[in-house]
Amino acid sequence: MEYKELKDQACHYVDELKPVIYGIADALHDHPETGMNEVFASTTLKKILQDHGFAIDNPVADAFPTAFHAVCGNGPFQMGFLAEYDALPEIGHGCGHNLIAAMSVGAALAFAKAAGTKATVHVYGCPAEETVGSKVYMSEHGVFDGLEAAVIVHPGTDQTYIGGTSYATHPLQFTFLGKAAHVADATYHGVNALDALVDFYGRLKAYEKTLTERHIIGAIITEGGTAPNIVPDRAVLKATIRALKVEYLEDKMLPDIKKIARDVADAHGAKVEMVHYEPLYKNMINDPKMDVYFADAFNQLYEEFGVRDDDYAEGSTDVGNVSQVTRVSQPEICIGYDINAHTKEFAQAAGSDLGKMQALTGAKAMARVALDVMGEKY
Template sequence: MARSLDDVHQQIRKEVTGRAETLWDVALRLHADPEYAFDEHRAAALLTDVLEREGFAVERGVADMPTAFTARSGRGRPTVALLLEYDALPGLGHACGHNLIAAAGLGAVLAAGAVLDVGDGSVLAVGTPAEEGGGGKAVEVEAGVFDDVDAALMFHPGVHSWTRAPLTAQVQYRVGFHGRAAHPTGNPTEGIDALAALVELFNVLHALGRRLPEASHIQGIVTHGGTATNIVPEYAEGRFGLRAATTDALADLVARLTTCAEGVALATGTRAEVERVTVRYDHFRDSGTLSERFAEHLDRAGITLGAPTPGVYLGSSDIGNVSTRVPAIHPFVAIMNEDASDHTPEFAEAAASERAREVLLAATEALACTAADVLLSAELRERVWSAHRAPAAGER
């Protein structure tokens, strides 16, 4: 006799309840031992060891990243990926709650894998390093990790409880100016001040910022400004972070930065170099249908998600790159009140709190139930993919 979705959901909730202490222990162990971008060796070992003991087929070092992994239960399509983040913030530890993301993804694949039959398809845990800087998911996308995936699911702890994540596209560029050294009093007319050119670029970008569309901005720092006060700087360099509401808008912003740098170089007699220095994070495309499913499942645990506040953006993430390839969700679930902020010592403390434990277990259940919905309903998959293939608002 075919099982109903309600029966599957009930079995999943029992599986999560039975693993509650194990999942919380994993979250606390990650929290107590923070590791940083592409160096999360102990975290990856902890997670893959658990998955291997549970009978998952584990592949380590995927996409040529030593701390990336996949772990599969089941066979063939359809396939749902649960994403596990586990890097921390230098100096702050798990002040973005990635210990909870990893534990929830782990619990969701374990619960779904225990309940679903082989003929139902596959659940796939994807270990994704370096979300805070490095873009492990973007690297995995390009390596084909998500090519045969039907949906990608994760949640993020935060200070809001929102069905979807308003996440912008972002990238960083290096701008260097080459001038000519000279003595500032002995032969000043022989010098070409590269630092003056860089300062002028900051001024031009400040003026440009007044005319940029919502969510677009450029934030820069000086990374090299000369070697001594009695030498006209022959080289100066800045690093610039660019963000925009969409990936297309980000491309326009990069073009403006390049034009400004070249214009300043022409005006100052310097030579400009503009070079991308990070992986580009695409903006996040939410699968509304799947986000609603997640919210419905979470509501059964007494946590209600609402719509994001219009005009509010919460940074960027490499989940955006995944969402360009497959339907994806990235809801926020609050572990602190809205007057707080992540990326703070207080948020790091909250990521090991009793409220965090409650959110972890509720989100784990909701993720696993949403995964089961995708695997067991061809109609849902078709609806989700149809929406994913349609052009999104604001995209060319």
């Protein structure tokens, strides 16, 4: 059978799976769970996949109990579909992960049926994308090794997009430790941790002006003392430190910034403790050829789309870590207009009729792209 026929067949299968895809989207939307707490979502997805012949395991159970790996078939082509399903506190599915889960599962089921004996199909349940990023840990522990490609489609607003990248990010917390004293003590003045932190903040802003590559440094002071008449013995700054390339972030920015913090602490007679409070999210590498396949798929599905420049980035995602291991493409599909992600309005769009209709389109596009990639070799 020609691959065009297989792709059309996969789209037909997605239409047949509409109750399943809509059911996932609605069920997860009605039961939002934050990262590491996605028991309902994980159980729901595993049950559906098992009912369609997938075997389930969890190669990272000790670290992420709500993760899973579902596999079907034993063909030579190894294709991955990435499912996310964590929600945001209070807001719910303000990033549309209920739709990501629905699209990825629907696309995997359709692709498995169309590909037949040529493929082994992998669905990865990836918890906590909004916080600790399970795909970081999974990538480091070889979970995605052996895949020839992986796909995921993220909900977006105003227009469907292909291409772009994401920032590499490695958030860092600085805790300056001094010695407390009464501010009016005539002989003992202590060591002011807040003075050290404020000095560090100023030097951090000055350092930022010397950077030659695109970056983001955002910082807030979360602790600065307990009372104005006590010299602070502890002051804490949390920073998000990002760059378009993980090498620039890890090899240039972070070593420089940590040295500045140590120099400041020494100058003030204080100590400084530094800890990465979230894991390293690497920059996203969208595979150019897979982007072309998505463009063709959206054209065939009458979905209008824009193409982003290679250096266009708005945020960070642990999908970037997967893209450093295997070929990946992550388009955005429009589910609403004049709204922003991580808002209640976006959460409403993720549960809307338009959102679910677009999930069907996204699933079809993913299945078509998977068949395109398979067609390169098999």
